[in-house]
């Protein structure tokens with residue numbers, strides 16, 4: 001018996017060793033890919049290629065890509081491996097322009113994994129091309145400036161509450177954690193313009209939407225691991241089918257949206273919000289006022305209730321954290337730069353005086369220095385610090401002999417580009433003047449891309465900017481913002497999230513203006 005077991009054990013050890021050796025040889029061979037193509041590459045290591053620290057949550061993916069970008073100084077692109085998948089990080093702005101715009105047809109996939117067992121994942125950001133294209137065409141009219149203007153009063157009401165909250169903090173003379181304060185405001189905005197529901201997060205910090213919002217982005221280890229994999233290694237995410245983080249919140253949102261739609265349909269309720277526009281897509285196949293209204297075949301692609309739920313949930317997750325981080329990062333920089341803050345407040349005061357003291361859509365549109373402050377904030381703190389694409393057909397890189405194969409991953413490090421001293425001298429300095437017309441004209445346009453570009457560019461850009469402007473104007477017209485002894489001078493980033501989110505809160509204090 002003993003001899004029999006010994007023999008079995010030896011065979012087992014031999015079999016496992018052969019499998020491990022075969023896997024190792026396969027990886028060694030795979031890691032020759034970029035070398036064989038004559039492309040410079042960052043040295044990979046078994047088994048994660050170059051992505052080990054980011055996959056394991058030891059380094060933020062945005063920061064990792066920025067480091068690769070910086071080390072590859074002087075190169076147009078550099079090869080990486082995500083596990084075994086070849087990925088090319090592009091540094092050259094002209095090549096970036098080609099990928100996003102001119103040669104989009106060879107890079108039309110985002111190349112992130114969609115776990116289609118989860119209905120809420122079937123939203124614009126994650127959809128593969130054949131479904132993404134018609135969906136994008138249908139959704140675009142929901143984001144015109146006319147539609148946003150119609151939502152302005154709802155946004156401004158949330159802004160008024162933010163101003164009151166800031167004044168209350170100023171009155172108490174206590175420091176405040178601005179990331180949380182602003183997250184409640186942007187949740188109120190996105191929930192009211194998205195779902196037509198008052199989320200009441202500013203009055204009630206434990207309101208249900210704020211709790212769900214926190215859970216989407218600070219989910220447990222397994223869910224955040226799955227979400228990272230969707231971006232960093234879509235193949236592995238597909239192979240293991242690890243849930244990407246939304247499953248827990250799914251039933252709440254789907255039920256809330258279904259109840260909301262049922263109520264509106266039964267009671268003939270119309271509102272100026274996204275659910276209303278998405279309901280038009282569900283019931284008529286087009287958004288009123290869109291040119292599709294007059295086309296014969298619009299009825300062929302009506303939205304289902306599931307599409308409607310997925311996209312409105314998508315707007316929630318894409319909309320609240322990005323804008324919230326933008327506002328809190330602006331406040332942080334303004335607190336550290338009193339001169340810039342005073343100049344901005346002067347502009348706000350002048351414009352509001354011309355508009356009878358009222359914060360209106362037209363008044364905000366006149367604030368050009370505010371626009372520069374936000375642009376500089378998004379340079380230093382791009383909430384989504386990289387863009388993904390996937391090569392969808394063999395493609396010869398311009399001015400080279402390198403042919404990219406279908407399936408090659410493409411990454412563009414916004415964090416790297418935005419901090420490249422060749423494009424932005426003294427990049428750590430916060431300086432809105434960088435966005436003067438003269439300075440912009442002296443720069444390649446594809447070195448600054450906080451909202452991406454091309455057909456996959458952020459559909460919610462106008463809304464994101466509008467809610468950030470409204471938030472800042474409401475605070476800064478009544479209060480100034482100052483650092484405290486505890487205000488960090490060195491922001492560190494959460495290693496487990498794909499968005500560029502600070503690890504800790506940002507403590508500041510408000511002072512009432514007289």
Ligand code: HEM
Nearest residue numbers: 125315318319322323384450451452453456457458460464
């Ligand atoms: C300051 C705020 C925001 C920033 C910085 C931001 C940034 C981005 C970036 C970088 C992308 C990828 C673009 C590309 O790949 O070329 C993106 C895509 C997207 N964003 Fe935003 N975003 C913001 C606000 C919003 C808001 C408010 C919404 C919706 C209400 C939204 C919805 C989306 C959607 C649906 C996509 C996918 C578009 C597609 O693939 O067709 N975003 N965003």
